[in-house]
Amino acid sequence: MLIQEKVQQAVSLLREYDIDCWVTFVRESGIMRDPMLDYLIRSDVTWHSAFIVSRTGEAWAIVGQMDKQSVEDLGVYTNVLGFVESIKDHLLATLEQLSPRQIAVNYSQTSEVCDGLTHGMFLTLKEMLAEIGLAADRLVSSEKICSSLKARKTTYEIERITKAIGHTLEIFDLVTPYIRPGRTEKEIAAFMISEVEKRGLGFGWDKSHCPAVFTGPETAGAHYMPTDRPVERGHVLNMDFGVKFEDYVSDLQRTFYVLEEGESEAPTEVQKGFDTIVEAIRMAAAALKPGVQGVAIDKLARDFIVSRGYDEFPHGLGHQVGRFAHDGTALLGPPWEKYATKPFEAIEENMVFTIEPRLKVAGRGVVTMEEMVLVTASGTEFLSQPQTELILIG
């Protein structure tokens, strides 16, 4: 179903971008898996394998003999060719027949999800093409194709992301009464992990820090694993958490405040920090729509937070989500070198983004929420019910 849709989408994209053919060239995908394979096959392939989609609408799979039956079963390839000793004859014969002006292959300096071709495999392909007189300059980056396959979510994909979000929010609700002074980050994480497993879900990212739980002002910062640090009164606690539902993930953050004895609400500086994040997310979501650039949305939230007297957050405002927590090229991010051209890619309908500004409240901890939105024809729609009130722990 997904594979059929995505191969069809790839044919349209080849026409849209005026590219003759797209080749995904892999081996031993159980070891390193080109992210594009999820749209091309179900399980893994062992020997050198090539999946070729042509703008004519035809598609070829050339795989080791032992993988042939599994690929034929998909019913999406016009031709499935198996080999025993070498992929070369079938691959070159197919490409000679196609005689493409360009062969788009999966490499990209900008975008990791479009960079599934290893350097060794690139060299192998280049050498093989030379044997039939196809110069290496026929090889072009498939970044635009891969980015669009990732970005233009189908109904099938959005449904699954929405389910993952639903589970995540439920688990945040379930863990809330479990949090109390003295509980450690590790205990809180273990409670949530057990709930994920009970539901038969996967994790949004490596289980060692999913959820990530941070309590108080002295934490190591994002991406660190839960520690034995106990929850303390007067501290802010935040969590970064996501689950995987039928191969699609969520990625959300929530912020809690642990009341001091006698307090019935958070102190002013915590509330101000929280309100700032709520407003930054609202502003960003309101401005996000097809045609704008992510860099502008990032700047809006970043400048607003700085204008309220906080340091700017040390990462992008938001990323696309799909089969991975970070899953796409276009980014709501600042123009930092490591983001390359990602912040300048045009936003399109059916992209799914996080919005996740953060700020520090001195002596208290980090306030950060992460919501997920779907870009619609004219704006955005929240896929997660946004947090608009601090969750108070008694």
Add this chain to the structure above:
Amino acid sequence: MLIQEKVQQAVSLLREYDIDCWVTFVRESGIMRDPMLDYLIRSDVTWHSAFIVSRTGEAWAIVGQMDKQSVEDLGVYTNVLGFVESIKDHLLATLEQLSPRQIAVNYSQTSEVCDGLTHGMFLTLKEMLAEIGLAADRLVSSEKICSSLKARKTTYEIERITKAIGHTLEIFDLVTPYIRPGRTEKEIAAFMISEVEKRGLGFGWDKSHCPAVFTGPETAGAHYMPTDRPVERGHVLNMDFGVKFEDYVSDLQRTFYVLEEGESEAPTEVQKGFDTIVEAIRMAAAALKPGVQGVAIDKLARDFIVSRGYDEFPHGLGHQVGRFAHDGTALLGPPWEKYATKPFEAIEENMVFTIEPRLKVAGRGVVTMEEMVLVTASGTEFLSQPQTELILIG
């Protein structure tokens, strides 16, 4: 522990192969994970990251600020540098200071476990090096280093592989009385999967075909998933199965014969096929030792099977096993193009190989056993107790 051992091993290998430094250059390792990362960090890294080992014995990790603490905790890097906007300054300063004659990076046409560098990341590194006047010809393949890190198993690694094998053999024993005429391949697989999960183990490869179960003469061939085909009397059944114990795996095959009513032993042609495989494995294990080439071992078993009147098996005789089922460069394989130079690599002490010849018995099914051996100083030692009798199903 493992990481400390492997970084030390890398320093020795740099000296052995006369290479100045080794750089593993990655990003978003949760999406595509360079196999070498398992020896360099525990969890994943998000932004561009470089792990540099020098023949001087020093090691640098340059990672995104958010990943810094986790990497420092390992205690194996002389220097851990964090960045926010770009890896470039730290990376170039470190390489300028090292001024290496060669920078070994993880690409290889021959070996997938040595080919963790994507083409996009290769281009990025090349461009950065040009900025400090280091020509691209300083970049060399780290294949020898990566192959040896994979191949030269430490006691820590062999212990874990042995544990994985022990579980696998126990589960083969447990499933044997469950197999009977009428049971389907899927039911048999489900029984074994539930036992793996009960024991808190992982799977040797993708769970969709681990175990792979094949019964009778009409199966799709290796690497196909279990089907609704029922076990029938007079058929040969085989299974390919492995588990993961603390990140190390097993990969074993066993062959069963389903007795006809009134039979008390397998028919002659099945027994002959079985005896041929037993003998082929024995011969191969007896000949395997440091210094020989895998191609010679493969030929020994292949020729013997052909001499007994069977077709040659359509794959290599055996592969290395470690953190993946297929995990190494040197291969016991024929000189087919897709295997590149793997069959010609010298065998070394402490490599772990499978030996897995197969043959078809017309009208009955496929006879195949897969054993695992450790290469010792002078020969081999079976890590799995080899199957020497057909398992008869009543």
